[in-house]
Amino acid sequence: QQQVKQSPQSLIVQKGGISIINCAYENTAFDYFPWYQQFPGKGPALLIAIRPDVSEKKEGRFTISFNKSAKQFSLHIMDSQPGDSATYFCAASRRTSYDKVIFGPGTSLSVIP
């Protein structure tokens, strides 16, 4: 019930294309769904996050789509750029003080020119 599944494991997209990463969770108590971006040799950085009371959140070229009934959420990167090449982690948590953040296994994205 605590697991977050993420696919694909790796993704290659042409510059200008759309990158799509999908995640699924089981615990309906989760109420906060962040995405993290990690460049090689660096710590993950919070990219964008969504709460289950909205179905979509957009920040620049990054959009989270959320389907509460299916317990799925996805990250869309529009007009993908080589600088977007990184590992992306989805995550889920409960917005209380004492709970851990559960991370997906990660997706390695390569954007080729």
Add this chain to the structure above:
Amino acid sequence: SQTIHQWPATLVQPVGSPLSLECTVEGTSNPNLYWYRQAAGRGLQLLFYSVGIGQISSEVPQNLSASRPQDRQFILSSKKLLLSDSGFYLCAGGRVGEQYFGPGTRLTVT
């Protein structure tokens, strides 16, 4: 926003030697604090987390330990390092579901 400080950035230690990695948090009080380990090309393995001074929860059995002597200080230790302890160690801090990560420490045990 919060800033997580970690040091050193890289560390090479022989098998059997002790370890002490320190993490400090700036910009918030009473954060939840976390230690993760990441193998090359792999995901984030939660090692320890703390919700307050002196309160440590261990996620995996290993020869590592953690301590939180002050509200914004989190220390990862080992008395005797193993080859399998090599990896990228990340400290994170946050509240109410959000986590902010430090720059990480690359540990190589030889």
